[in-house]
Amino acid sequence: MPDSPALEISGLVKRYGGRAVVDGLDLVARPGEVTAVLGPNGAGKTTTIECCEGLRQADEGTVRVLGRDPLVDAAELRPRVGVMLQDGGLPTGIRAQDMLAHVARMYADPRDLGELTERLGLGSFGRTTVRRLSGGQRQRLALAAAIVGRPELVFLDEPSAGMDPQSRHAVWDLVRELRDEGVAVVLTTHLMDEAEDLADHVAVIDQGRVIAQGSVRDLVSDGDDHTLRLDASPGLDLGAALGDGLAVTEPSPGSYVVVGAVGPTTVAALTAWLAERDVLATRLTVGRRTLEDVFLDLTGRQLR
């Protein structure tokens, strides 16, 4: 069935030493879609993905990868699922180009190596051993290895972490292309712009559970509310300048965020209030909430 999910997780629980780091997690990823899994450090993203890859055994719940059990049907799934691990997971004593050629030989219909090398700029370090590659080069090689076998489902754990902007854009283009070819792409990321740009479906995970999910549009739209950002001198009591229905915070000294029913009168009242006090606003913008705003609202601002 074309519409059946590529990945279906229900009620997943994984415990370490009696502590549930994944705690009743449900998630579905579909073919031809990019599903982004977001969450603070330690939220349980990698553990969840590792259960899907058959690298860890769930304590409770079910995981179905292309309709199969990733532990029981590991051999059948191997050629159909691509995996890019956070630490690369690559053998280190072999030259980059030889490693990729070796991986390609394991598949019936591998991608064209020349094209993949060109797309991900692997040529400049093809003769370097994996151990000597930079972090970003290693990431690109790991991505190439994950997709060279034309997988139906691919897991990318922080695919563009540590990459320069050029590489990041090359990776993003490739991810979009995979999606357009009908591949189900599941990626974890801490980059909100990456999720905003690429994801068809976003799941926010905290403390081992999905606490919000939907399209980026679903998650960021909160009626007609806008966010106003203002930079001026620190410590202003902006609440006094604004009416009810608006919440003001000062996340860093002199940078204010106003959320709620921000409208033309809000901007007028605020600038008049500042002018009366001879305070210059060095920046004032009004826009929709970003995915980062939503993420911080959902998961709080404390460090994990």
Ligand SMILES: Nc1ncnc2c1ncn2[C@@H]1O[C@H](COP(=O)(O)OP(=O)(O)OP(=O)(O)O)[C@@H](O)[C@H]1O
């Ligand atoms: N093998 C293990 N033994 C004990 N605890 C573990 C093990 N693996 C992971 N954990 C713990 O499980 C929790 C979830 O870790 P996980 O790597 O899944 O988080 P994450 O969401 O991927 O985080 P990050 O964004 O930092 O990559 C963390 O508190 C981690 O310390």
